[in-house]
Amino acid sequence: MKRGLLFNLVVPLVSLGLLLLVWQAIVVVFNVAPYVAPRPLEAIQSVTGNWSILWPLILGTVRETVYGFFCGAALGLLLGVAMAKIPFVQQLFYPVVLVSQAVPIIALAAPLVLILGFSITPKVVIVAWIVFFPVTVNVLDGLNHVDQDLVSLARVYGASRWRTFVLIEIPATSSPLFSGLKIGAMYAVTGAIIGELAAGDGNSLALYQEHANANLNTAAVYGTTIVMTIIGIAWFLLVVGVEIWATPWQRRTVARRGLRHRGRGGARLLDGANIGARST
């Protein structure tokens, strides 16, 4: 456990520290002018020093990211399942899905704002637009690669298609599903920032950065970038955490005590029709 913690937490932190160190070294060694690139500490101070202004903006971006992520994930899952299960739907939607991703999202952002106004909606739509694709593709792929012998076995036992889907096919797709969600999580913030830029409303992280740039406040430009990056990483790590929690068989040999068996039907993600024991 101790070694696991060291490996999983300390080593990544060291690598992040090294990144800052390289940044510091480049600025110092090449004597980079402050308006071109600040030192890491200056960038960080530009954030901590303006925390009361930044905090509501951060919350706004987080809200757009999270709402958009959930909308995109739900849409992606639904579309992936529908395409895997109904060949006609796959034929119908595959080209549309491809086109949706080939369109440069930045070119799409401006008309979206025109249509949907300056509210949170266009930002959520853009995030969902980006997030649904990896989820759909991975779920579709995962469902198409479920071991057919396992599906046959369920049929031999007399299982309905619905139970086979919920108890066999969906859990068997959990790995690709989470891969899609992780990719989506990483890109979600980018979508939110693109939306904020296109909407151009003053009360956003993206616009705050634009103003800083216009004022040659380079430290704040870098600082805001760091903040955006942290939002993305935090959201990604949260999804990873949910994956670890929801798929204990990936790294455990023995089930967590109290999760199942003696207790109420377990609360496992993706186990919608959990038909576990009633409390005994």
Next chain:
Amino acid sequence: MPTHALLELREISKVFGETVALAPTSLTISQGSFVAIVGPSGCGKSTLFNVIAGLLKPDAGEVRLGDSVVTGATGHVGYMLQKDLLVPWRTVIDNITMAARLTRRVTAEDREEARRVAEQYGLGEFLRHYPSALSGGMRQRVAFMRTLVTHQQLLLLDEPFGALDAQTRLEMQQWLLQVWRDTDRTVLFITHDVDESIFLSDRVIVMSPRPGRILADFANPLPRPRTVADLTNPTFIELKSRVMSLLHGSNA
């Protein structure tokens, strides 16, 4: 000796495109017997199994189980393949109760029975383990327990030990005979391994390909209980040479 017919196949046939997977085939299996089917790849033994299990609808013929016709229907046999097909996201006990979960609500009795069976046959300490923690032999045992607690009278085992090393396979064969004796089920057992077919069964059915059909049906005179010593018993050797000569031509 059991004489009551449990399973009856009447003139079952199946064609895939140009290939006659199964020429019209009839077969009667008595209740409580252990019947082995041997034959090379493509002899139609898996097709036969899939027809009995209801996964395939035969082009012609009828499958009767007990008093009812079950042609093309599922949910009436226990079924096990060379692949253990345990689901990695469920613990051993939840894998054992999988058949119940797939058709209805898992009850406390289901869990109690799974626990009892696992403890009786040496897996009691692994109930809460995930399958990835188990060896190949243990996984096959769990797969067999899952088959057992379906409470189906007829168990179809399609090369269940085919992927195991020789040592483990021999252990598993003895284990299977013990469980079979304890539980009074009827077993249809597909294998490539002639030794295995004779060591386990009351009857050895030899199949041949193009078209898939039953070539011979031997009663196995070897007494029970069987031990490893039976593998070199003259009765064993004699039956083996008869089966081998059918499988590999008459130069045995």
